[in-house]
Amino acid sequence: MSADSRIEAITQRIVEQSRPFREPYLDRVRAAAEKGVHRSVLSCGNLAHGFAVCSPSDKEALAGDRVPNLGIITSYNDMLSAHQPFETYPELIRQAAREAGGVAQVAGGVPAMCDGVTQGQPGMELSLFSRDLIAMAAAVGLSHNMFDAVVFLGVCDKIVPGLTIAALTFGHLPAVFIPAGPMTSGLPNDEKARVRQLYAEGKVGRAELLEAESKSYHGPGTCTFYGTANSNQMLMEIMGFHMPGASFINPGTPLREALTKESAKRALAITAQGNEFTPAGEMIDERSIVNGVVGLHATGGSTNHTLHLIAMARAAGIVLTWKDISDLSDIVPLIARVYPNGLADVNHFHAAGGMGFLIKELLKDGMLHDDVRTVYGQGLSAYTIDPKLGDNGAVLREPSPAHSHDPRILANIDAPFQKTGGLKMLTGNLGSAVIKISAVKPERHVIEAPAKVFHDQLELNEAFKNGELTGDFVAVVRFQGPKANGMPELHKLTTILGILQDRGQRVALLTDGRMSGASGKVPAAIHVTPEAVDGGAIARIVNGDIIRLDAVAGTLNVLVDEATLSVRPIPSVDLEANAFGMGRELFAPFRAVAGPADRGASVLFN
Structure with a gap:
């Protein structure tokens, strides 16, 4: 399927304005990739430090260049609900890597702050800059030059954009993003907002406000409203950094675990040592960025991404402007209503058809570039699916439904909520x-x-x-x-x-x-x-x-x-x-x- 001519024209404009930056970037990515498996350039002393705590079998594997080594960059902490599930991911990923004939190591951790905790507090003034700091922190972890591919564990506001900047800075390495998923639905978001408003008017006290907030933010996973954190997950899927269907599966479920292990195995399958080498810097191009912007408009996503997408694109030598974003908004219809743009939360969005249905509808109308590279190894059409857990415990992908399960939340593109983006x-x-x-x-x-x-x-x-x-x-x-x-x-x-x-x-x-x-x-x-x-x-x-x-x-x-x-x-x-x-x-x-x-x-x- 080809993209609408208006989408093509804006994409070509981005290609032209990016040329002075994109071409030198790709030259650097290709030069780094041509050096081969990078552990081979480490001295014996370097390498001994790099695998000192590994098991004997992993040491033997890493001593040569026979098996790929998967780096893990994690934003785990156990204070923040969205990142707490990552505590168990490294062992899952190591297990999956062994099953795939590889090795996995935690390369480093990055800070993860929560804007929900710091709203209105002095710490909020560190929030935006934490994005670039996260990119730098991830670079420190990857600078050890031990890895053939990377998986990035991150969810929330500045974390995913920072990790994306890092992934594209190390663009010679394949990169797969692994989410934790949203928490289960709690107090409806509109009810939470109602109590907040009553509190602001002095009609209820702090005890009632805290009770409402605690019922809304109540367990592991991402907050369920469609803010920056969940916009991040949409972007990673529609840009091809997630495995198909990975974005909105709840933590602690068998399907979530299966997707995590599958993601790790896929990262090892697309290294330079295999036949499907997919370096992140070449995988993400101007079409991928346009797809991300289209997804943002179609879902009424976060305003923060008018900052983050520009910085993320620039890390890959791509120049995206507010005019590009605004011009795409005039073309792309709004087909999702998720709080604060509606009453539903992201769990309801997923149940209505989720990312698979969204992508299918946008492709049907030429709003997306299908002919992009993704970590899954196929075009974006491969993402028009509904993820399930198979009888064997592996991920099973069924075709996305022909019609939305709830047109109040997720509309067919021929009957959008509004004709332009958000x-x-x-x-x-x-x-x-x-x-x-x-x-x-x-x-x-x-x-x-x-x-x-x-x-x-x-x-x-x-x-x-x-x-x-x-x-x-x-x-x-x-x-x-x-x-x-x-x-x-x-x-x-x-x-x-x-x-x-x-x-x-x-x-x-x-x-x-x-x-x-x-x-x-x-x-x-x-x-x-x-x-x-x-x-x-x-x-x-x-x-x-x-x-x-x-x-x-x-x-x-x-x-x-x-x-x-x-x-x-x-x-x-x-x-x-x-x-x-x-x-x-x-x-x-x-x-x-x-x-x-x-x-x-x-x-x-x-």
Whole structure:
């Protein structure tokens, strides 16, 4: 199946703008691959250190180049629900490797922080930069030069993008991503949101709020709403880094274990020592990146990926821009409704047909490139399946259903929930920004209202408590960009602005910070660039200025003449409080060199 001509045209544009970077990248990948099995270049002393704790049989195998060695990069910790299941994965993977005639070793661990724990806390200011730190930490593990392929164990917000950057930096090695899966469904997400709103209004206490949150986040696995963590899993599957059907199988199930072992064996099967060599850097190309963006739009995925996908692509020498993402949004229909874009969670999405049905429908309409390479060894059509557990304990893949099991959650492409995707770029005299509109009602896609200016989300929270947020307004929350304070998510604003909107006020958010995959029903122009600390026009807005946010036309403007706006002084804001505590002082070099949001807010690719 060939892709729609409009998809092809945008893909070709990406190919052309990437050429100066992609071709040298591929030259480096191929040169590294041509060196052969890399343990052969290690001295005896190097190698002895590398397998000192291995069993005698594994030492014998690794002493030569007869068997492949599989590196494991893990984000395991037992505080975070999404990563706790990884505790047992290394032994499963070692077992699978032995069964396949190979060896597996844990090459290294990477940090995994949870935005759910750090929301509104100082630690959130480390969150975005942890993505690039994770890539660096994975590189340290892989720098030992002991491995023929790698499996990456990661799930959540910055972890998978960081691991992807690492996988593509070591693009001469095959790479398979192994997820842990979502936790089973608990308290419905809309009920959790209702209790949060009641708490914000002072109608229930902390005990009731904690009870609701604990019933929602209640066991091992990923949070069940469709935020960045689950958008990550969708991306890894639709881009071909997962085995087909791997994304949304619950932890602790026989099928989850079978998929984990199968993934390890497949990684060993696609090394340079076999006949299906699939180095990650050649497997992922411009078509794979476009497929990822299409999946993001079709599912109403996380706004964070307007940062992460750009950085991930750049690691492979591919230049992806907000314009590319926005232009694809105008073509790709929204065919999934998962909270916060609907009432269902990801378990309901999977039960409705999940990734297999989603990919089948997008391929049917030419929205995806089928002719891509994947770790499975076939085009994307091979992912149009429903995973089951076979009688022999192995993974069985049945064809995806012809129709959605629940069209309220997952629609056939000829009857989409909306004709365009969930993410758009905005441009105007305030610079560039991103907006997620998949959960925003059409009558709120255009907001024109006076500005109320704040310099952090706590100020806005206090104004709400004091009853100062009356009438229609656009909340301007600035000095929240990567250089100012690491670009934290401003998720606490979701509930407050939602309450005001429910009261009948027309409200919106304008910020150079992030809003996350939980962005919901309130129109929010986020990731504004240039950011305030870089002298962006957002820094020159004053209370009462009329802001016009038009998600239909794709524009974002302050209705002040250019002559007046350009001579306004930029306010002096003391950011010293953001420089220390909870490790923030260690990240000062990251803040100093961070690139702008429209280039991924990265310290690696500016």
